[in-house]
Amino acid sequence: MKGGQMEGDSTLRDEIKQLTKTLDGLLDSGRVKGFKPPKKINNRDLKKNYILAIIIGENREIKFMKLPISEGTMVLEKAPRLATADYMLSYKGKPALILPEWSTKPFSPEENYEESAKNNMLAAGYKLLLNRMELGNIKTKRGLSGAMIFAIVIGLIVVGYLLIA
Secondary structure, three states: OEOOEOOOOOOHHHHHHHHHHHHHHHHHHOOOOOOOOOOOOOHHHHHOOEEEEEEEOOOOOEEEEEEEOEOOEEEEOOEEEEOOHHHOEEEOOEEEEEEEOOOOOOOOHHHHHHHHHHOOOOOHHHHHHHHHHHHOOOOOOOOOOHHHHHHHHHHHHHHHHHHHO
16 A cells, blocks of 8 residues: 555546546547537628527527628527627637527526526636646645654653653
8 A cells, every 4th residue: 555545546646647648649640530510600701790600409409500690689590589799609719609499598608607606516616626736736635654653652652661660
């Protein structure tokens, strides 16, 4: 046993290093590729106020569409939908919206963040803690060191000797 762990066990740091190596190997080998949506927005489309709309269907199917925006709204299936700057996302520098088909209001990152904060479901704290652990700023508690145990044993021997004498 070493440091309270069995030799077969791996530490969190070792596991992170192993996962990083595996991910780097997959990216270098070309087996994993980046995501490309089926619709593209080019500069000509931007001048005509088009955005990439990611539509979530009622059957949970995702559709990618290129839709024009006029006066803060867009029309999908003959129904006007909100498309203001509050709901805009960005995909590779181009505007995008996530819109449930059953709603006139798109997904809002601000509202989602506030709801996550209210329900204590934010991942930001975990990321910060993990980064600090990787940097070694957080030290794990150590048990009694050998020198400390030696000092305690010597102290007990001295106290025992004084009591007997």
